[in-house]
Amino acid sequence: MVLNARVTGYDVLRVFCGPRGGHGNELGVVREGSVLPDPADRQEFAAKLGFSETVFVDDPERGVVDIYTPTLRLPFAGHPCVGTAWLLDVPELVTPAGVVGARQDGEFSWIEARPEWAPPRTLRRYGSAAEVDALPVPPPGEWIYAWAWEDEAAGRVRARAFPGRIDERGDSRSGGAGACTGGIDEDEATGAAALLLTARLGRALNIRQGAGSQILTAPQPGGWVEVGGRVVLER
Structure with missing residues (x-):
């Protein structure tokens, strides 16, 4: 075919x-x-x-x-x-x-x-945005969402996502972005992880993830969570 x-x-x-x-x-x-x-x-x-x-x-x-x-x-x-x-x-x-x-x-x-629709993630809090910025890529293992408050009163979060998985060819490739694929070192923007973090904290968040992505979230009645962001048509 x-x-x-x-x-x-x-x-x-x-x-x-x-x-x-x-x-x-x-x-x-x-x-x-x-x-x-x-x-x-x-x-x-x-x-x-x-x-x-x-x-x-x-x-x-x-x-x-x-x-x-x-x-x-x-x-x-x-x-x-x-x-x-x-x-x-x-x-x-x-x-x-x-x-x-x-x-x-x-x-x-x-x-x-x-939140229960999202796959499991390890939500790991750090003391400052600078600590999150300085993190090395961890060895393959658990899926880690590293985060810290940039401004807790304003709900601003700094986050980075490390899938921690090896693709089917056995090579860990940097670059690209993927929530679930494995085979990458760092995920640029992950709505599912942001959803889980919002559910845990119980408040609206403005998340700066990766090299410069932005994710907005807001808890809703009945255990629902809104997740939002800008979309651009590439081609």
Whole structure:
């Protein structure tokens, strides 16, 4: 099977960009998921593209989506949902984990999700933003979200994310950004980890992650959490 012959095109977004539109996590979105309906073919195509996540849209009007890393299928992921909700401009997305609320507010795209949908992360607090900035990449092991208050009263957080995993070829590659793929040293922007941190702290956060990405969060009634950020269409 030649995948390129069956997939007519895809969009590339950057999600959780900084105030000037830089940084953020790349995301691939196949708007016509029907051209590649088989999960095995989708997994192969996601691996071929190599983004941290690739989303296949199965129903653009209802917001039904299917999310893949290069190595596995995900029931939910933060930056893919934020980016796809912005691209489709829909009030909700339907994921295997559940229905994700979505809204647009000026320059920010927001989703509403539940912390239990996010994969486990080790949330490790440090004493200052400078300590987080100075952290070396840890050896492969647990998935670490290192964070510190920049301004606790204002809810401003400095964070870095270390997936701590080796990809299937056994090499740990730096560069790129991916919430779940492994094979990278540091993740530039992770909505799922921000969701977990917000649930733990019980307050709205303004997170500066990686080299310059920005993630906004806010707890909602009933255990829900909103996660928002800027989205840029790359191509």
